Amino acid sequence: MNRPVMNHQHLRTLVRLTFGNAASLIYLGVVAATAVFVTVDTLFVAHEDASFAGVWLFFLAAPTVFLFFVGGSLWGAESGGPAWFFYLALVVSVLLQSLALGWFVRLVRGTTGRGRTARPQGA
Template sequence: MASGLLTTLARLTFGNRASQIYLGLVAVTTAFVTIDTLFVDHQDASFAGVWLFFLAAPTIFVFFIGGELLGGTFADSAAFVYPALVLSVLIQAAALGGFVRLFRDRPGRPSRPREA
């Protein structure tokens, strides 16, 4: 039973075009932020990392609020921020998959036979 739930979650998260495009956009942005952080010299701080948080919004803010409730110093640590960022992206990819499934399997929509 648990493997069926995990399979369903994996299909929702990775098994549709909308989620794949979203995760690809996150991967490209992560590569951009990594290259900008490691190899580009800036006079001031770079705001490249903000793009990752824009892509992870609004669920990342739920994690930040929860982290502040646990303790401010823990919520500011990298041990909290990076896993929260990854989890929020995966939750949003699963939500996109759920919306795709919801709109694809609507009642009242005429079904088309799939071509082989």
């Protein structure tokens, strides 16, 4: 019997883990606020030297963003890569970390995907 790799229930669970808990939403809010700060600093603030405001986005997306950059360099991307790869790696890294936070919250709470408390076998 062939089962689809990703069915509707699996997708719903991934979305719930990524966006449906307080820890993930706080993390995504901090990332969004930092992105707004970096954008305003880049567009509207004059600096004599380069601004390091963008480094905060990397701190928030670390360590997964660096895995994307290492993977891109192994595939032969030049030393900075194209801009679309830079932004895509940043967005995917943040979403992966939000998913990991949601999974960790579910693990700590001890609940399964259906809201029931997980119990050991035979208990």
